[in-house]
Amino acid sequence: MSDSLVGVGVVACVAVTLLVVVLALVGARGQRRRRERMRVWGERNGWTYSHRPGVDWGRHLPGGNRNGVEDLFTAVIDGRRVNVGEYSVTDAATENVQNTHFWVVSAAALGRPLPAARLEPRGAGSRIKQKMLGPGATATGHPEFDRRFRIETDMPAVVGRWFSAPLILAQLNGQAPPSWSVYGTELLCHRPGRLDLNEISAHAASVVALAYALETGSD
Incomplete structure (x- = not known):
């Protein structure tokens, strides 16, 4: 029983870590896209x-x-x-x-x-x-x-x-x-x-x- 609980805990920790990494990557990608939109807007508007x-x-x-x-x-x-x-x-x-x-x-x-x-x-x-x-x-x-x-x-x-x-x-x-x-x-x-x-x-x-x-x- 205790081994099962430990296994579930490990899986949960891994899942949370992966979720945090994915969210960080998605956020970084969104920021890059935003900065690129700003750069393009600037070039077009002087x-x-x-x-x-x-x-x-x-x-x-x-x-x-x-x-x-x-x-x-x-x-x-x-x-x-x-x-x-x-x-x-x-x-x-x-x-x-x-x-x-x-x-x-x-x-x-x-x-x-x-x-x-x-x-x-x-x-x-x-x-x-x-x-x-x-x-x-x-x-x-x-x-x-x-x-x-x-x-x-x-x-x-x-x-x-x-x-x-x-x-x-x-x-x-x-x-x-x-x-x-x-x-x-x-x-x-x-x-x-x-x-x-x-x-x-x-x-x-x-x-x-x-x-x-x-x-x-x-x-």
């Missing part, structure tokens, strides 16, 4: 596709994952380098359950270094554990905007120049990225969700328009 690019954005994004950008598209738009990709962070396992959070990330190269700054919707700070600049919260004087958004910068004087009526209206109406930050010559934006190929152009247009507004407002 974007260069990269898998796990060497960009150091994670420390500025929710979760602080330095290697979280899996898929990235790069193009030059109006003479400006623009990137649109997907970023993810997986929480530590709790009761054997892991949660993965996704963001769409878009970045634009700025024509010159600008003061460091970050804008976030009110209430989003608890989801970003690290501080970018430390103390330095400031306001625009627009009640509705200041109620909904928080600005941090190491140079408060830029707030009055950057946040003109058009940019404030664009933020309030959802036409500008909801969360963005400036680091030298790089503008970095993120919003929750998965990357949709059909929305890449819209993400690019949004970050390019914001980059232009910030550069113009800093003159």
Whole structure:
């Protein structure tokens, strides 16, 4: 009887191991097909596709994952380098359950270094554990905007120049990225969700328009 039970246990272990291997192979094959679709889409639409690019954005994004950008598209738009990709962070396992959070990330190269700054919707700070600049919260004087958004910068004087009526209206109406930050010559934006190929152009247009507004407002 005991020998039979041992035999059944061995067979069950082998079956589980084989199932895990098969699922891993199927998952890997699906990922390869997905990356190939992305590469082909990029070639057809004027974007260069990269898998796990060497960009150091994670420390500025929710979760602080330095290697979280899996898929990235790069193009030059109006003479400006623009990137649109997907970023993810997986929480530590709790009761054997892991949660993965996704963001769409878009970045634009700025024509010159600008003061460091970050804008976030009110209430989003608890989801970003690290501080970018430390103390330095400031306001625009627009009640509705200041109620909904928080600005941090190491140079408060830029707030009055950057946040003109058009940019404030664009933020309030959802036409500008909801969360963005400036680091030298790089503008970095993120919003929750998965990357949709059909929305890449819209993400690019949004970050390019914001980059232009910030550069113009800093003159």
